[in-house]
Amino acid sequence: MMSPASKRRSVLLIGCGNMGSAIALALQDKAANLDLTVIDPDEERTRQVLGSQNKIKVVNDWAGLGSAQFDVCILAVKPTSALETLVDAQQNLQASLVISIAAGVPLAKLQQGVTNRARVVRVMPNLAAIVRKAISVGYADGAISTEDRELAEFVFGAIGRFQWLKSENEIDLATAVTGSGPGYVFSFVQHLQHAAEQIGFSKETADFFARQIIIGAAGLLEEDLRSPLQLKHAVTSPHGTTAAGLAEFEQEQAMPRVIRQTVAAAAARAKELATEQS
Ligand SMILES: NC(=O)C1=CN([C@@H]2O[C@H](COP(=O)(O)OP(=O)(O)OC[C@H]3O[C@@H](n4cnc5c(N)ncnc54)[C@H](O)[C@@H]3O)[C@@H](O)[C@H]2O)C=CC1
Ligand SMILES: O=C(O)[C@@H]1CCC=N1
Structure with a gap:
């Protein structure tokens, strides 16, 4: 079998917002064998975000696609319009592998909108796709072919790391961790910045500090083999400043409870989204 990287394929990306644009730009850079078409009603913004130095074809309605057929379709619209959009696209997707990144929209629902x-x-990526450091998780039922699995791995490999999950339930649970996770981290940075301002730093300095702390810590998590716990111990001198700070932060009713409740609330919302769709 030819590897996904060695065969020329056409890809239709539906929806070019935060995630769609990140995926389109990554595919353009990293998967030279893919011919990419993007459809989004906001053509002007789409052209602006994708730039002009590429071969991506942009259209703003289905008529713009004519009778073109695509090997792969990536569905990157809001969950509420996922099925309706697939139905609209159906005549152009007769021979397509369809990959939906819409949070919570069940496979069974998506299958209603396709011929095969x-x-x-289903794939759940995250916003780090913009810098090609996403973690994407995927789920397909037993009917999927090995070739299609490899194709999905190839496409999402362009934006970072990819892992298959064993059940559809897991993809909704992962959405609350990996999909939403960058949002939790940005919230942490935002509040760290505010705290630095409160003890006297300017907004600009506090912003610089908060960003660099995360960038430095992320670099350690990427390159240093120690566990997060070991790294935490390496920062924390006995009776020192970090120990004093962590004594507040790690109180059971503080960060541990907040993180647990945050992930549980997001997971519950993913389940609700699934029922809203069915
Ligand atoms: N933002 C994130 O961090 C993540 C989002 N997702 C999922 O990705 C999907 C897209 O999210 P975002 O990119 O954040 O949303 P967004 O609102 O930034 O982008 C949606 C895009 O779809 C376009 N659109 C609307 N109707 C359309 C149609 N009928 N045909 C073609 N394009 C249409 C809009 O003009 C917009 O550009 C959602 O389903 C979300 O659950 C998944 C992982 C992470
Ligand atoms: O908030 C959301 O619903 C989407 C899914 C994961 C990240 N953003």
């Missing part, structure tokens, strides 16, 4: 139910995959 065996060729639908």
